[in-house]
Amino acid sequence: MVSSVNMAVDLGGIKMRNPLNTASGTFGNGLQFEGFYDVGATLGAITCKGVAAEPWDGNPAPRLAELPSAMLNSVGLQNPGVEGFVERYGSYLTGLREKGCQVICQIAGHSLDEYRRATELFEELAPFASGFEVNISCPNIAAGGAAMGGTPAAASQVMEAVRPLTKRPVIVKMAPHDVAEIGRALEAAGADGLSLINTIPGMAIDVHTRKSRVCRPTAGVSGPAIHAVAVRMVWECAQAVSIPLCGIGGVATGADAAEMILAGATAVSIGTANLYDPTCAPRILAELEDWAVEQGVSDINELIGAFEC
Amino acid sequence: MAHTDVSEHRYTVLSNEPVAEGVNRLRIESDVARTIRPGQFMNLQVLGDASHLLRIPLSFKRADAEKNEVELLFAVVGEGTQRLAKMAVGESSTLVGPSGRGWWLPEREGRALLVAGGIGLPPVLAAASMLAAAGVGFDAIIGARTASMLVHPDVDDVVGYGIADGAADASGGYDPERMVLVATDDGTAGHAGFTTEIMSKLVEKRSYAQVYTCGPAVMMAGVARLASERGVDCQVSMERMMGCGFGACSCCNVALAKGGNALCCQDGPVFDAQEVAW
Numbered sequence A: 001m002v003s004s005v006n007m008a009v010d011l012g013g014i015k016m017r018n019p020l021n022t023a024s025g026t027f028g029n030g031l032q033f034e035g036f037y038d039v040g041a042t043l044g045a046i047t048c049k050g051v052a053a054e055p056w057d058g059n060p061a062p063r064l065a066e067l068p069s070a071m072l073n074s075v076g077l078q079n080p081g082v083e084g085f086v087e088r089y090g091s092y093l094t095g096l097r098e099k100g101c102q103v104i105c106q107i108a109g110h111s112l113d114e115y116r117r118a119t120e121l122f123e124e125l126a127p128f129a130s131g132f133e134v135n136i137s138c139p140n141i142a143a144g145g146a147a148m149g150g151t152p153a154a155a156s157q158v159m160e161a162v163r164p165l166t167k168r169p170v171i172v173k174m175a176p177h178d179v180a181e182i183g184r185a186l187e188a189a190g191a192d193g194l195s196l197i198n199t200i201p202g203m204a205i206d207v208h209t210r211k212s213r214v215c216r217p218t219a220g221v222s223g224p225a226i227h228a229v230a231v232r233m234v235w236e237c238a239q240a241v242s243i244p245l246c247g248i249g250g251v252a253t254g255a256d257a258a259e260m261i262l263a264g265a266t267a268v269s270i271g272t273a274n275l276y277d278p279t280c281a282p283r284i285l286a287e288l289e290d291w292a293v294e295q296g297v298s299d300i301n302e303l304i305g306a307f308e309c
Numbered sequence B: 001m002a003h004t005d006v007s008e009h010r011y012t013v014l015s016n017e018p019v020a021e022g023v024n025r026l027r028i029e030s031d032v033a034r035t036i037r038p039g040q041f042m043n044l045q046v047l048g049d050a051s052h053l054l055r056i057p058l059s060f061k062r063a064d065a066e067k068n069e070v071e072l073l074f075a076v077v078g079e080g081t082q083r084l085a086k087m088a089v090g091e092s093s094t095l096v097g098p099s100g101r102g103w104w105l106p107e108r109e110g111r112a113l114l115v116a117g118g119i120g121l122p123p124v125l126a127a128a129s130m131l132a133a134a135g136v137g138f139d140a141i142i143g144a145r146t147a148s149m150l151v152h153p154d155v156d157d158v159v160g161y162g163i164a165d166g167a168a169d170a171s172g173g174y175d176p177e178r179m180v181l182v183a184t185d186d187g188t189a190g191h192a193g194f195t196t197e198i199m200s201k202l203v204e205k206r207s208y209a210q211v212y213t214c215g216p217a218v219m220m221a222g223v224a225r226l227a228s229e230r231g232v233d234c235q236v237s238m239e240r241m242m243g244c245g246f247g248a249c250s251c252c253n254v255a256l257a258k259g260g261n262a263l264c265c266q267d268g269p270v271f272d273a274q275e276v277a278w
Helices: A081-098 A112-125 A152-165 A179-188 A224-240 A254-263 A280-294 B079-085 B118-134 B154-160 B195-205 B217-229
Strands: A009-011 A014-016 A020-022 A045-047 A064-067 A070-073 A102-107 A131-135 A170-173 A193-196 A200-202 A219-222 A245-248 A267-270 B007-020 B023-029 B041-044 B056-059 B062-064 B069-075 B092-099 B112-117 B138-144 B180-184 B210-214 B233-237 B253-255 B261-263 B270-272
Touching: A014 A102, A020 A280, A070 A224, A081 A102, A081 A112, A102 A112, A112 A131, A112 A152, A131 A152, A152 A170, A152 A179, A179 A193, A179 A224, A193 A224, A219 A224, A224 A245, A224 A254, A245 A254, A254 A267, A254 A280, A267 A280, B007 B069, B007 B079, B023 B079, B056 B069, B056 B079, B056 B118, B062 B118, B069 B079, B069 B118, B112 B118, B112 B195, B112 B217, B118 B138, B118 B154, B118 B210, B118 B233, B138 B154, B138 B195, B154 B180, B180 B195, B195 B217, B210 B217, B217 B233
Parallel strands: A020 A045, A020 A267, A045 A102, A102 A131, A131 A170, A170 A193, A193 A245, A245 A267, B112 B138, B112 B210, B138 B180, B210 B233
Antiparallel strands: A009 A014, A064 A070, A070 A219, A200 A219, B007 B023, B007 B092, B023 B069, B041 B056, B041 B092, B062 B069, B233 B270, B253 B261
């Protein structure tokens, strides 16, 4: 499709042919979607599932409960470690780059040392990575499981640990709280961009057994039910920082993606919708482009932050 | 690397009716029939309530590639399957599939034993069809909570599988050796008790090369243990809540005996019973 609107955007040095990205953990590593559409020819970028230096088993079953317009998950970042990830997906992801789709690798860790080790391994083994997304919501083992980046100071520490180890763009996946304050701290610590929001902590209790419906008392809520919260947080964060944002949270239509852009997002990730509507990305992209045309712009960048209060 | 054969297909309801207490038979027209294999599954989007996002993962009983037709049996247990039970003839939606790894033929020569519990029946019937087509003799044990929950005529058909069902049967149709035994928890049909009680006696009398089982987790664990004790290979079809059904979300983990987790939707649903941490 030849477009009259320039759809290309720059997410902190990650040059995307269009604003569409995928939320980590909802897209496998791209390959799982090849039967639905040509991933490399369609998306601006994909964000791979979070990977740590060493393999993680993840949480026990059950990891999932369905909620109205949402789901609750507690996967616990099951991953094969950087080496296993590169071995299984390296050649596929290299192929995506060749087709013009950027590949963002997500870094996970339980301690600053683990983040450093994962980053070093990625640097050594993953030439296909266009950039990195640091997941600062991982539990900090030394701090009794609190999020690694739960405060401005803690989030900065993670960013400062990773920053000197790579020249590639580094964006940070933010938890859904204090996004203006933590966003400013991450910008000062050298982040090239921010992606938000991660899932919102929630609970679902089986009232008959009095137990959680998933393996942990609290887990992450995602899906269309959280979209309005995500748009608000993107808007708040956009006013606090000058680095570009990737908006994430319940995006299921072109209008949802357009809201994120108007609120201040440069790129937009599709998350939970990939799971229940795996062919949605090409449709959302077409709808987004139609919207840009309708808005009468020649460049989608003109619409970033164009929300009128 | 595989899994790229999973795609989205339209389906249209050909028939949808109750056939036992809490069980519906659903026949759909869909071109997934051309590629789906016994033991694989599909993820149906059900019309009627947009606030329920997730598709319903269902295994199937039989697929007819020439007619583009798939026959499923499903338990009407939750909000989603209640909505599915209301889908009318001619209504249409989409499904994602074929998903996962299905049954494989026995690796050793000899007879197979099928053990189905409750709504574990449809994939076991698909295994029966696969074995009949390959000329592998088998016996079957079919369990349900009570007689009214047994699905007829499917249970009876297993006796003459390959004839009554119209499937190709390379062994020449009816197998005079075939034993089909029924168990109900309350004794209203067949043996009063569990399928595993029948199995423990049957394996004393006959030797098997391969067991195929699907049903409640506790039953499959018992079947796997009995098979293991006698050195018989055992395939189990596992069930999990699923977010996507094709390997994207990692929500449907199955703990492995060697440590770590596999994904039910992509590495299973059929596993070698010895791989699973029971």
